[in-house]
Amino acid sequence: AQSVTQLGSHVSVSEGALVLLRCNYSSSVPPYLFWYVQYPNQGLQLLLKYTSAATLVKGINGFEAEFKKSETSFHLTKPSAHMSDAAEYFCAVSSPGGSGGGADGLTFGKGTHLIIQP
């Protein structure tokens, strides 16, 4: 069975500080990995994705994530936090034909709420 674990349901950083949101996954087959962002009262929006090409993936709004197979991790980082980054962030793993939900085999983590302190 595949799963996603996001460490910390809430993460608070100061404006201008490094953002690090942690995600670990388990999958029996080579995965696709995603980070989605949800701003207040909105739907989810794709931030970035890993599809077995480069292990360091750049996304929108200055975010990036690194796929580390040996650590089964896909942590999300941003060098300098901005107030507009305050949102809920979801890590997700997809392994078609795997044990996740639906034809896509997509499983979401429980989310990390990012708080930016002025």
Place this chain on the structure above:
Amino acid sequence: NAGVTQTPKFQVLKTGQSMTLQCAQDMNHNSMYWYRQDPGMGLRLIYYSASEGTTDKGEVPNGYNVSRLNKREFSLRLESAAPSQTSVYFCASRAQSRVPGELFFGEGSRLTVL
């Protein structure tokens, strides 16, 4: 571009009432999905439709039915609402050309069952 449109955005029901959540996408996507989001639970798949004319159960299908009316529209029906179905419901879609899991989401429908 409207993307994925959900109606209604808010709804309050009494236990036992029925209702249908509507979803339409204008991106010519083949696959469509219904998720529910609950605090601390992430998103859980209710039903999905890999193509027009097909639907399949997801992780939490009990108490729900779906209809893939055509390629654009995918509706979710609650036949007899229960307080446990109080949640935020998201419709999503995916193009055939995108990798599995790369979804476009609507803005959500917030349902309260009293």
